[in-house]
Structures are given as C-alpha cells and as structure tokens.
Amino acid sequence: MTATTGQGADTDERQPLLPTKNQGPLEISTKTRYGILLGIWSGTFLASLNMTLVPTMIPPISSEFKQSNQASWIGTCFLLATCTFTPLYGRLSNILGRRGAFQTALIFTAIGTMMCGMAKSMQALIFARFVAGIGGGGINTVATIIVSDMYSLRARGLTQGVASVFNGLGMGLGGPMGGIVTDWLGWRWAFFLQAPFFMISFLLTSWNLRYLTPGKGKGIDILKRIDYGGILALLISVGACLVFLSEKYNVILPWSNPRVYLSLSTSIVFLVVFFLNEIIWAREPMLAPALLTQRIPVLVAASNFCVAMCNFSVTFFFPMYFETVWLTSASVAGLHLAPNSVSMMMGSLFAGWMIKRTGTYKTINFIFGLFPFIAAILIRSMLGQRPEDVDWVRSWLSIIPLGFGNAVVLQTMLIALLAHLPTSQMAVGTAFGQLFRGIGQVGGVAIASAMFQSILDTELRKRIVDVPDAEHWIVAIRQSALLVHDLPPNLQVLARASYQEALKAVFTFSACMTGLAYIVRLPVPDKDLDSPRPDSEVVVSGRQDVESETRGAMTRS
Template sequence: MTGARAAVASSIPQPLSRARINVIFGTVVLGMLMAALDSTIVSTALPTIVADLGGAGHMAWVVTAYLVAEAIATALAGKFGDLFGRKLIFQLSGAIFILGSIIAGMAHGMELLIIARAIQGLGAGGLMVTSMALIADVIPLRERGQYQGALGAVFGVTTVVGPTLGGLFTDHLSWRWCFYVNVPIAVIMILVAARTIPVVRNAVQPLVDYLGIALIAIGVTCLILGLEWGGQEYAWGSAMIIGLFAAAVVALVAFVAVELRVEEPMLPMRLFRSNVFTICSILSFIVGFAMLGAMTYLPAFLQYVKGVSATASGVQTLPLVVGLFTTSILSGTIVGRTGRYKFFPIAGTAIMAVGLFLMSTMDASTGFWLQSLYMLILGLGIGLAMQVLTIAVQNSVPYSDLGTATSGVTFFRTIGSAFGTTVFGTLYSNQLGPHLSSALMAAKVPPEIAQNPQTLRALPPEQAAPIIDAYATSIDYVFRWVVPVAVLGFLIAWLLKEVPLRDSSRGEAKDIGEGWAVPDSPDPGVQMERAIVRVLRKLRDNAVPEPGILAAAGSSLGKDEAWALGQVRMYQRLRGSVTVSDIAKTHWVPPELVEPVFEKAQRDGLVRLDGADLALTERGLREVDAVQAAWKHWLENQLGDWDLTDPEERALFDQSIDSIATKLLDEADRPDALPARG
C-alpha cells in the first residue's frame, strides 16, 4: 500500500456545535447547488442565446465546455484539497465560479460565452468534490451518512430542474441572469465558509497525476472538437478533422501508458480487469450521453416546434424528471432488499431505446399528453439504469480502490454527457442547415427571424410552417440516430456480472444521492469507514451493546471511566498531551462538569497527572486497549460477509476499525451526564 493510500488525517477538526454544523452544511449545499444547476440551466435559454449572439453551430459547446472542464477539475480538486486544505479549495473554486459567471453574463459573442462556461466548469468541479469531502471532515461519524445522502440528492434534483429555472430567468428577466444569479450566492458562500469551515489537511500529501490528467483532457477535447467541427467548420475528410482525431488517439494511448506506470494514477488501469467496473463505466457513459443530450435539445424542440415559452419548455420536460426519480428510488429500494441489480441496467437501456425512438416521432401535431408520455418513458429508462451502476462498482472493487472507482464511474458519466451534447449538436446542426435554408427560401423570411423562437411564433402560419417542419425534422433525426446508442447499451448490459451485494452496498442502493454524487474522498480508509458506518446505521440504536462491550472486554470500568480513558488515549495519539480543560473545551462544557470523572479515574489508578497533563497508567492503558479490542471484535462479527483474506484489504480494514472504535469511544460512550456534541 502506498504512502498516500495509508494516509490518515493529521488533524481532526474540533467537535462543532450543532448550529455551526448546520451553517456549514447550508454553505456546502449552496456550492453543490450552483455547480449542479449550471450543467442544465442553460438548456432552455439556448434558443434565446443563439438569437442574441448567433453561432447556432456552436450551441452544443455552451454545455460541453462546462462538462469537460468540470470533469478535469473533479480529477484535480480532491488531490488539491488534500495538498492545500479543502476549505481553501472550496473558496477558490467558488471564486473561479464567480469569475466564469460574470464573464458569461456579460458575453456578447458565442466564443466568449464558451470560454466563460469552461471557467465556470473548473469552479463547479472543485465545488462538487470539496462539498462532499467537507461533509466527511466536519460531520460526526454517526450522522455523516444522512448528510452525504442529502447532498447527493440535492445534486440530483438541481441537475434535472435546471431547465425550468433557466426558462423562468429567460422569460421574465434575461438569459444572462442564468449566470448573474450565481454571483451573490457564491459571494455569500465564500464569506460564510471563511468564518465557519475548519481547516483540515492530510498528514501525507498525495501524489497528483498531472500528466495523466493533462493527457485525458487533451484527448477528450480533441475528440469533441473533431465531432463538433466535422461537417460544419471543416469537411470530415479535411486535414484539421483527421488531425484532431489522430491527436486524440495519441493522447489517449499515452494516457494509458502513463497510468500503467505512475504511483498514484488518476484512473488505475487495473480497475478494468473487473468486469463490473468496465461494463458499468460504459453504461454510465451511455446514460450520461442520453440524459444530457436529450435534456439539452428537448427545450429547443418545444420552443421552436411546439411554440411554447422558455419557462413552459422547462416545465414540459418535468415528465422526464418524474420518470427518472421514480425508477431511481424504486430500483434502489428493490436492490437494497434483494441484493440483485443486473436486471435494472438491462431494462433501463431497453426502455431508454424505446423512449428515444418514440421521441423521434414527435412533430408539431404531437399532443401534450403524448409527448409527456414519451418523455416519461425515457426518464423511467434512465432512472432504472443510472441508480445501480455506482452501487455495483462500489460493491465489486477492493476497498483500496473504492474512491478511485467511484470517481471513475462519475468521470465516465460526465464525459458521456459532454459527448452526448456534442453528438446531438453535430447531428442537429448538420441536418438543420440544409433543411432550414430550403424553408427560409420557401417562407421568404430572413434567417434572424427563424433563429428566435419568439419572432418565429409571430409569423403567419403559412410562413412559419416550413421553418417549424425543418426544426422538427432535424430534432427527430437526432433522437432517431441516438437510438442505436441505447440499443448498444442494452446489449452491453447483458455482459454485466452480478456480484452479491455487501451489506454496506445495500444501504447505499436505497439512497438516491449515491447514484448521483461524486465520492466524498478518494482516500480508501475514509471510504471503508463510511461503508462500515452504513452497516451500523441499519442497526437500531440500542443494537450497539455498550455495557456488553465492557463485559466482553473483561473490564470493570463503568461508562464514565471508559469514556474518560478513551478521551485521554485519543488525545495522546493525535496531539501527544491533553488536559482536563482541553477535553471540556472539545465538548463545549465547563471543566467542572468533567473533573469528577477524571478524579475518580485517578483514584482508581487509571490515569495520573504529569503536571497539568493527563496520562494513562499501565493499568489504564490495558483497560482502554481491551475495550477498543472488544469494539473491534463486535464490529468484525457484524461485517462477517466481507472477504478479508487479502493482506492489503485486511490492513485497510484493521485501520478503519481502529479509527471507528476510537471515534465511537468519543461519540457514543461519553457519560450520560455530558451533553452530546453541539
């Protein structure tokens, strides 16, 4: 195990008051909300943006630039958080996001808007990763899961309701407010973070795979540029397009070579030896491809073809959202109860294919309820396929690779979204150009009229009809050609192996946030701790036999002395020394409240005073070690379904159990007279 993998936090944040924890959580939610929202908020505004700025051929890049930059920043932000502190990276990401939002709102050309969106994406990637990691830093162990799940759900909800909010801004203010609205929120977020979030860094600074990240960024960007420019800016057989594709191949091959050699790769190639990781990564790419591609171009269909406002186009995509969340929750519940998951990506990709095909038949005469049914079907399919992919991967890889594997699946979904938006855009632009030219000649109207949904609706029906048909034909063509992608996903899903779910993975499956969120930390120890705590959360509070633990340890200690010894041992490990005042300050109580506990322990020969510092006697050391060993043994019995024969996995497991046992002494076994933390 490498030094970075074995790293444990060098400084544990002081216990925080409940009010401060809630303020921090609210601040982190703001960061996640903005980052997730801006991936889709512009979709309903795109027709109006094109009408104002022109550049319809570059429309896809308004979304794609954001997603590619976000994927790159996601790979960097976790490591930078370990290097420089997550609080600093969170604030810096917020500042970058503000800069991108201001430039985007002020942009008077499509090129500048795309650059601004890339800047926004860099900030968004940092916000998402550090938001999840900050929860792990500041929330008490026993409560962490519910906060992380809520944060993941926020990410999911804001991603899919973005089009409606974008429509509201576009219709009632300006499309520029889709970006300006971020500025005051982000400023408040940064200021509150400066006052409330503690500074935590890792003891061992991680190695950052800069070369690997640069190569994957170059390869993906060249591929997307080739797809975007092919047939529009340059002929498919031109030197530019062939050169871009060749550069992409070279960069991606070099990326694989680098990942096979570096000590801490961004995406370890050994993960692809796992059938589950490989298949789930491909399916995540396809799900992202279909979801963001459809959500980007559905509003264009609704505004140009159906003649609805930007707000209404966002509202009318809600059946897709309803379907997605319904089957996400349903599939998670069923997987959590049965432990079987292979059926869901098979059924999901099949239903996605049906939904995309049905949507390719829509035109101006398609009724509201019928188009809603088609969107609902597509959403049902996406929800069935998406929720279980992350869970399946987390269940199948070694715990030493858990954070990296989760990041990998998230990365492939984000890149799939970027490719989906680009491919949808290329198909749309290549098809729309000739159709729209013919329609404009027939209608005898200038191109500017056709680019703006509002002016198009104002035309007489006989003039508007050929233009509307051009848009309908082009968007139907897009959905029809994406059907084979979903069919490919259906065929690939049959290759997925079904591995019996661990108890911790069953708990994750029931939490819709897990299907959306990026991992809270790439550190395998943190991931294993979180998995163990999920198992413990399934038990009733009184299922943790605190008095039984003391009896199993053969200890004559009461809960008060066991807590006191645990406090001294924990402080000695982390800081080397501790006083009664230090412990009282940690738990936000006056020293007079805890002094009797330590005086009793001193009379019983368990602790001694070294000046003002507390120290364990030999007897006290034996007692606390026995209690911690009893906790560890009890936890091992609860987690008996795990395969711990691999020496590296066993070492990681023992490290996590020791850490949790120490925290349980801190959080669970304090005397009843002491108030809970906060």
Template sequence: MSAIVITTAPYPSERTALLRSHSYSSSDSGRSDISTDSPNQPVRSAPLKDSISLSRFVIVCIGVWSANFVFAFQSTAIPTLAPEIGSWFEHGELSAYLGSMFTLANTAVIPLYGVFMETLGRKFAMVTACLFFGAGTIMCASAGNMYALIGARTFAGLGGGGLLTVSSVIVTDLVPLRDRGYYQGLMMTIFGSGSMLGGPVGGWLTDRFGWHWSFWIQLPVIVFCGVIVSAFLPTPHIPPTHRSLFSGLASLDWLGTALLIGSVTTLIFGFSFHTSYLEPWSSPTVWGMLLASVLSAAAFVLVEMKVKRPLVPLRVFKSNHISAVMLSGFFLSVSNQAFMYQIPVYFAVIVNTSTAQAGLIISLCGGLGLALGSLIAGQYIRSGYPWRWLGPISLVPPVVGALVAATWKPILPWWSYYMTVFPCILGYSTFLCVQLIALVSSVDSKLMPKATALLYTTRSLGATLGVSVGGSIQLGALASQLKILFEGLEARDQIINSILHSKAAIRLLTPRLQSLALSAYARSLSTVWLFSAGIAVLTVVSSVFIEAKEVHKEERRVIKGTGGGISEGGPFAEGIGPATIEGERQ
C-alpha cells in the same frame, strides 16, 4: 464496545491493493490476525457522523448539498436558455458550446480535486471549487458576446468539476456505508429540486429581466456553500496519500490529461466545423481536427500503459466489476445528455413555447425523477434487499423513452411528453445511486477520493461528448434536411445559414417554407434521440457486469499487529500506503 485506532505504515507502498480481492499476508517482521465477518471487506475509517453533534451534521449536509442544488439548477437552466442566448447573440450554432465546454472543463480538473482532497483536505477542495464556480458565474452574467460567454462557462466548469466530486466524498466520510445509499437519495432530492427550478425559474427570469439574471441568481447559493463548509466541515481521520501538495500534483498524469482533453476538444471542433459552419468532410480543417483527435486518443492509450500513476489505469478494465461501473457511467452520461439537451430545443422551435414553458417539462420531470429515483434505490439497498439487477432494470426506461421521443409530434397532448421524459430520469437517477454504491463498497476510505474522481471523470467525459456530439448530429442532420427540402430555392444557402444561426429566422419565412423548416428540425432531433437510444443500450449491457457488494456487514477490518502486508493488485494501487486498523474488543 470496541475501540478502533487507525494507523498508517511509515512509508506508502506502491503495491497496495484498492480492491480486496486478494488476501492479507504476513511478513517476516510480524503477523496479522484478521477478525472480520467478510474477508473481502475494504478498510474504512469510522464515519464522522459519530463524532460530531447532530446539529453540526445537519448544517454540514445542508451546506454541502447546496453545491449540488446550484449545479443542478444550472444544468437545466442552461439547456433551456441556450437557444434563446444563441439567438440573442445571433450565434445559435454555438449554443451547444455553453454545455460542452463547461463539462469539458469539469473533466479536466476532476483529477486535481482528487489530489486537493488527499493533500489539503476536503474543506480546501470544496472552497476552491466554490471560488472558481462563483467567479465563472459572475463572468457569465457579465459577458458581452457569445465567445466571452463560452469562455466564462469554461472557467465556471473549473469549479463545477469539484462541486459534485468533493461533495460525494464528504458525504461518504460522514455516514456509514450501509446508509450511503439513503443519503445519496436525500442528496439527489436536493439535486432534483435544483433541476426542477432551473428551467422554469431561469426561463422566467430570461423572459422578464434578461438571461443574465439566470446567472446572478446562482451566486448567493454558492457563497452560502463556501461559508458553511469553511466554518463547520470536520476533518476525517484518514492519513494523506501524498506527503505534500507538490508531491500530489507531481504525481498527476499531466500528459495523459492533456492528451485526453486534446482528443475530446479536437473531436468537438471537427464535428462543429462540419455541422455549424457547413465545411465539407474533405475540408482540411475538418479531417485535420478529426485526425488529431484519433492520434491524441491513441497517444493517450500509450501513455496510460507506460506512466506510473495513470489518469485512467487501463488495468481497471481487467476487473469486470470496476470496468462495468466506469463504462456504464460513461455511456449513461453520453445518452442522457444527448437526450435531455435537445428537449428544450424541441419545445422552443417545434412547439414554439416561451423559454419558461420550454424549461418546465425538463425541470419538473428532472427534479421529481432525480429525487424519487435515488430515494427508492437508496432505501431499497438500505433495507437489505438483493440489488444485483436493480441497475440493469432501471436503465430500460431511458432506452424506451429516447425511442418514443424520436416519434414526437407537436400535436401530442402535453401529458404524453411528461410520461416520456419522467421514466427516463427516474431510471437514470436510480442507476446513479446503484453505481455509486457499487463503487464505494469496493474501495478503502483512503482511496475514496481517487476512485470517486475517476468515476466523475468518466461521467463528465460522457456528458461532454453527449452534449457536443449530440449537438453536432442535430445540426448536421438539420443542414442535410434543409438542403434536400429547399432544393432549387433561390438563396438557399443563405436561408439555411440564417436558420442554423438563429431559430427566430424560421418565423420570418413564408408559411410553406416554415413548414418545411420545422419538418427538417423535427427530423434532426429524432436523429439525435435515436443515437441516444443506441448508447443507452450499451449502458444496459455494461451494467449487467456490476456486482452487488455486501453493504450491511462490518465495515472496518480489524487487524492486530503491524507486520501485515497487503498483497499486490488493484487498479488504483500506485502511491497508496497501507492502512492498519487495530481493534480491541471489550
């Protein structure tokens, strides 16, 4: 048996390392005696699972994972409904904003949830996320026009940014590291169930009762999550990294966050004015937005080099392992969202299926793929097998799948579509589990919120760009193809504009023009999927540099004495005080 007590140095050190790539050293005031099987293992607190009853543990997991369920539900429901909602409001050119503005809001607030978790606790952070997401969902269901709906989706994104991030940290608090992959698999099974139901249920509700009900149905689940977390979530015995909420908020890189969001927003608007509103590249609005995006990005890099606690510590990229984790997450999100968001468009426009049928393939493949991929990866890592190359291998199907999708024809049998999409999601889900384990096996418990928040920030940023840039590429390619195919046609520009605003306009054309318009649509979707394949290749390349850390050895360092200091280094070190663990073997 061993009794383990966690204490904290009285004052946080700004030189505390996140990654234990450097050794502990003795100070003048005392000495450290380290007893561990692996000197490079991060410091961890005891899993909360050991200190609560099994029934309470199960209830907490169900409550936390319900947030993942509802997030997954909307993630497939909205892409499925977007073409229908766009046509409903006669603003089909704005439908991509329903996804991109939600993920943009996610990106903006994830660092805030990191501070909430560190200062006010996981419970406060999760309940706050539920409140914002729930209120935003009510606003979505009540929206009377496309602009109000986009604004409501943005507001809901303020909560969505916390649902996945906080739930991931909570599960990491609850279970031992060696079991983290297994529980990630269970969590992704719930996530997969939500994904599986989102498309067909949302589509069925839209066809039967109207699209508003696809939002109303999400409310009971998010309320359930908030109630369970409030009542049953235990508090981890991890010393706070900030003395108060004010000091935590003050420590945030507000300028860097504003510049990053500004850069992404102006990039989205710049492309949108060109593709959605057919403004030429020479338009001051278009090139002005793109120039503002470039300047904001450059200013962001300069700010991150200077500020004390940057949003994205640039020195993180000096570590091949951590930089590979972050970059691969970014590229994978860009590729996956660009690929998946256009699939319902293909079936709604090219195949001309109902909304429910359009959502069925993405939901079934997404649900099963997400569940099986994480379960397989989690169990594989838990069993102790070498997992160094599991990540790169799992990323091959997304590359192949996007290339195959670019060749799709409406005459193909339905099983061929499933055989294309399912392996992509299976590989995507497998890598998400590998990526998370690679990160959590490299950081201390105290730094888990900060590191996890940065991971989800990069993923969310990638998802934002994937949806928005992918949508802009599709609309731009569609407009270009229509101009070529409709050359010499009377009222060409008006017809093209009506097609861009509503897919229903295609069915009002003569048979010959319908055929040309559908051909242009198919080519535009192929262009997006080729873009997705190219980004997926970058994901494979970056994943090669991810290291497979040992997850089966002793998870907590045993340090005797209080005089030991931690040598400087580590990409997240600023503002974090050292944890000292005293152990007594009996």
C-alpha cells in the same frame, strides 16, 4: 467524546456541538454533520443547475450574438472542463483535504458563472463556461467523497439518495429557471442570481467541514503532486474531438479540409499520450489506470458513460423540440423538463431507501434500469407525429421514466463500484466513475449536436429549394432557432418539419445509448453491503497508491 458508528448515527449529549480539532468523520456531532451536508449539497445543486441551465437560453443568446450554429459550444465547453478536471479532484481531496478540494471547485464555478453574466461575445461566454466547468464536476465528486467519509456503505445509499435530490433538483430546475429568468429579466440574470447561493455554500463548509482524513501535503509539495500532464493531455484530446465534430458536422466541412483531419488526428494522439502519462509518467495519476484492468470498475464506467450520453442528449434537445416545432416560449419549453427533475428526485430517494432496507442493489437496477429506454422510445414516437396530434399527457409525462430510471441506475452503480473497492481507494474510485460520466456528458451534447446540425442542414436543403435566396434562409435558420417563430408561413412549415426530423435522429441516438447502458450493466454482480470490503492493499495506479502510502498520516479537511 463518544464516537458514532459508520451509520452516521446521532452522537450523545456529551459530544460538542461545534467543530473541534482532531475529530474524524465518524466522530463529529450531528449538528456539524448536517451543516456539512447542507454546505456541500447547496454546492452540488448549483453545479447541476449550471449543467442544464443553458439549453432553454441558447436561442436568445445565439440570436443576440448571431452565432446559433456555434451555440452548442456553450454547453460542451462546460462539460469539456468538467470531464477533464473531475478525476483530478479525487487526488486533490487527499492532497488539499476535503474542504480545500471542495472550496477550490466552488470558487472556480462561482467565478466562471459570474463571468458568464458579464460576457460581451459568444467567445467570452464560451470561455467563462469553461472556467465554471473546471469546478463543476469537482463539486459533485468531492461531495460524494465527503458523504462516503461520514456514512457506512449501506447507510450511504439513503444519504446519497438525498444528495441526489439536490443534484436532480438542480438539473431539473436548470431548464425552467433559464427559460423563466430569460423571459422576465434577460439571460444574464440567470447567472447573476446564483451569487448568494455560492456564498452560502462557501460559508457553511468553511465553518463545519473540519474533520480529519488520511493524507499529507504541505506548501509547494501540493503543487508538485498535481497531475498536470494528465490534465493537459485529456483536455487537448477531448477538446480536439469537439473541434472535429463541430467542423465536420456543424460547419459541414469535407474530410479533405485540414481543420477536420488535423483535429481528429490530434484527438487520437493525445488520447494515447494521456494513457501513457497515467500508466508510466505521472507521480500520482488522476485516473488510477489499474482500475481499467478490473471488471466491475470498467462495467460501471461504461454504464456511466452511456447513461450520461442519453441524459444530456435528451436534456439539451428536449426543450428545443417545443421551441422550434411547437413554437412555445423559452419558459414553457424549459418547464417540460420539470417532470424529469421530480422523477429524478423520487428515483434517488427510492433507490437509497431500497439499498438501506435490503443491503443489495442489483434487483432494483435490473427492473428500473429499463425505464430510461422506455422513456426514450416514448419521446422518439412523439416526434414521429404532428404536434397537433400529440396530447398534453404525452408531451409532459413521457420524460418521467427517464429521470426515475437513470437516478436509480446512477445511485446503484456508485454503490456497486464502492462495494468492490477497498476503503483506501474510495476517493480515486469515485473520481474514476465520475470521469467516464463526464466524458459521456460531453459526448451526449457534442455527438447529438453534430448529428442534429448535419441532419438539419440536409433536411433544410431538401425542402427549401424553390425559394428566393434559399441559401440565405438555410444559413439563417441554422444560426438562429428563434427565427423559426418569425418566418413567413410557407418557410416556417418547412423549418419546423426540418427541425423535427433532426430532433428525431437525436432521440433515436438517446434510445440506443440507454439500451446499450442496460446491457453493459447486466454482468455487474450483487453484493451484500454488510460484508467486509476488499483488501485495502490493492494497488490501483501501477505504483503503490498514495492513499496506502499515507495511511496513518492526517490532513485537516
């Protein structure tokens, strides 16, 4: 058997075509490698699809359950679970092996997705989305780790670019698919139709993902090594913050209300508990807190956070603009996200190709990192005009620089992070970057939703004043976006204008976040990707990292 190089080059004809025992990630056959990639990338497609599937479905879902003002929880609960459990998968990939960690995430996502389709109430749907989110972030994290196992840092850029195509395809198709399936079959089928694809991903990884990686853990010892304290503290902290934003800005409760100040206090207290647990108490902390003392990981984390805030505030509210202001159908509104999907795929491939060709990443980040800010400004200016004054080119193409630029940024920042970490810290480093990206996703939806609902309420009250049952109409319009289509002409004009003003504030927020992300990234230095990696004995957890401790032991993926 002839081993491949770190470039993931093809093996010779003497290498077995089927997975065999005792092979490392660089020794597997080309056929096996492609089988692994197809299995994990089909999973990342589904995970990304579920992140953006909901926005175009929110009006019909909230109208069925009559709880539109709580509909943001459908999206934020998925992202809450994602950001809470994502960092855990960096450790799980060492404890359970790559296959065990990936399939654990896949199973949670599949079960939660099927539960969504069967939900009989808004509360049941929110819980199901949370279950799906437990695995959603893990799929992407472990998939990134697996690619890093099989390819060198320079070759990884292009391979990760192809991976990002599946990620971008899922995120881009989520909105259109949600709208089209909702219009044709009903919103529940948008969840049920995913079942065969989950099965395909599970079978492909079961058959192919069998190479060996450093690690250890058997039986009950696996359960002992999970950072339960970190999971619980982060879950309570982020969850309480979401409750605070919802109660203060969605429900519009005063600061003196206990539900407002208690939820905010709980969030702060448990955030402190989370960091204390990671630094002092956890046996194997999922955060690897010493990374917070290193400049490059901190800058990458901050960039990921701001980029995700921008991405998800735009993704969740861009379709709503066309549904409530332009009065289009859900399917047409969702299709307006399709150009973003295509541009994300092109940006990922471009970034990967440039990284492999040049062996560097800073220049393309510096140039194309400005694109998302340009897109946010274009979208914001579009909302400053009457719909009839906006031509089709601007309505369909303004979002393109957002997807392309952010795809380049996320790709280059991942490579920058890994280039400045030792190989032994690749898994926890990847999870570290994904954690802040996940928190940014939650923040993008939650903060934008709070801002949107607060301003919408203010704008409606400014406009609907001399109308019989004004309070009834204000509440009804906030609770059901679809109601805008059926309002009397005089009320419809007022509602559309109010939605437009609220959405304008959301996209101003998006522009600020992507501008801040660009500034944060500027100090990240360039590095020749063919140069040696940092010393593998770096300590990242306050105690000797588990991956250094278990170097030499082997666990099947």
